[in-house]
Amino acid sequence: MTPQKRLMVPLSLFAASAVLLSGCAIDTGNSSTPTGEAQKGGILKVGSNGDNDHLDPALTSYVPTQNFIRATNRQLLSYEASTDENTRIQVKADLAEEVPEATNGGKTYTFTIKEGANWDAADGPRQIVAEDVVRGFKRLCNPYRSSPLLGYFQTLLTGMDEYCAGFAKIEAKPEPMAKYINSAKLPGVRAVDERTVEFNLKEPAGDFIYMLTLATATPAPEEVLDYLPDSPEYRENFVASGPYTVEEYTADKSLKLVRNEAWKPETDTLRKANVDSIEMTMGLSADAVTQQLQAGTLDMSFDTGLAPSVAAQLAAAKDPDFSTVDAGSVNPFLWINVDSPSNDGALADKKVREAIQYATDKASVVQTLGGEAVAKVQNGIFGPGVLGYHDFDLYPTEGHKGDPEKAKKLLAEAGYPDGITLKMPYRNKDIEPQIAQTLQAGFEKAGIKIELIPVSPTDYYTEFLVNREETKAGKWDIAPMGWSPDWQGGAARSVFQPLFTYNGTESTYNLTNYDNKEADKLAAKAVQEPDAAKAQELWAQVDEIVMGDSIIVPVAAPTTRLYHSKRVQNFQPYALATQGDWTNVWVQD
Structure with a gap:
């Protein structure tokens, strides 16, 4: 996983800076309601920790x-x-x-x-x-x-x-x-x-x-x-087609966009281009951005978000400048290493994997993330906002808190009456340790002992999850990870294909070469289906087949938490950025 790429995003980014994808879940305020008529002019001030990954689209x-x-x-x-x-x-x-x-x-x-x-x-x-x-x-x-x-x-x-x-x-x-x-x-x-x-x-x-x-x-x-x-030459000679173009840019420090005089508003129904310029200041911490948004010295954030505690406070206060949208992601989910030799290869047994499903206390993880105002329990491979997402649960437990007794029963039936011990790595950053400890506590109630392995974010994927030698050697047994689709709406292909298909050649993120031909056939029909309702039905079947194999344990679907200054009006989220659309807001002093 590379941090904050659309395909895979560390859970810590949802918890601490929350910048992902799609849908609409909870609108806790009325930040989308403009005050008065749209105003032209002014500067939109954006605060950022880092830079754009590329200026070349x-x-x-x-x-x-x-x-x-x-x-x-x-x-x-x-x-x-x-x-x-x-x-x-x-x-x-x-x-x-x-x-x-x-x-x-x-x-x-x-x-x-x-x-x-x-x-x-x-x-x-x-x-x-x-x-x-x-x-x-x-x-x-x-x-x-x-x-x-x-x-x-x-x-x-x-x-x-x-x-x-x-x-x-x-x-x-x-x-x-x-x-x-x-x-x-x-x-x-x-x-x-x-x-x-x-x-x-x-x-x-x-x-x-x-x-x-x-x-x-x-x-x-x-x-x-x-x-x-x-x-550098490309950037110095930037040619724009949108309503703004680059006037000044210093990598990792600042960016200034000004009006593109070649853009004709009558040809563009999606962008109103209300502000005269957009200025982005980089190198700021998440806390600094939040403080400046509250003070009004910044208007919007770029790549930082709100800590769960701050988001919970704003939600409780019904702050009109705070809102959330569904992230379109599943984060975390637990990948079960069926290739691990641990416990005499227990994870290859479907009953053992089902025991892990029932042992997972999803509700407590959601609370650790900040509660239902900023996350929801997840039971399938497709997150909210993705065609194929639907409300189902093949492993239901009361209040999504897990069922330790059912998990113990399944383990005993599989030949493990005394339980099993599993190695679980986690990223030693931000809220990740708390998430790992929350999962550990739930599993141990079901007789599943968890050995937690702290790993640096840099090494987490290269040294563990996508390292096939370490995977087959059992260096890890279950591991939390996250995934987000690459586009909006009909995006199930960008979840299913990289994670759950195997054509004889190992792919990076199908960690154990999971392969189900029935799911593959339905997915092949779904991607060719022009009717969205029919495609939804096909992808829903794919979801249930994969979950029936119990190769992963979906845990939570975090929402993206959005906050802006009081100057910002007409704050409308743009799907691919999961942030208010720069080209449609206006500023009002």
């Missing part, structure tokens, strides 16, 4: 960076910022004139780019064209630094495997890379005419339109070929 996978991308770049499709969950996860046209229906048996999507949607090119505003869309996708597998989300598109786009194989042979310098991009064909993305672009897929994919909302799918202006991706 092809390379970013960091959740907070999505607000920067939203402000400076446009995609064919995107989301409307909203406090309403259903509105927030509906795909809307951005650069495209409309959201198209698939043709050719669900394998072809054709888009027309809005006239007047421009780049702020050095020689003046320039229409964004279909070739810019093609160029954006061609850059994804460049040999210098490929996109972290390349796999989704390489899997689907016709001819992209071959295109990327050819690109891998090219020298990682601007000139040869530009020559390859300009000459090699990518059949999966084709410019039909100046403003019409066509996508051709290997197979139907009902979730493809959701993928096109990603920063990864951003068109690329011709100027980017002069520089290595996200290089």
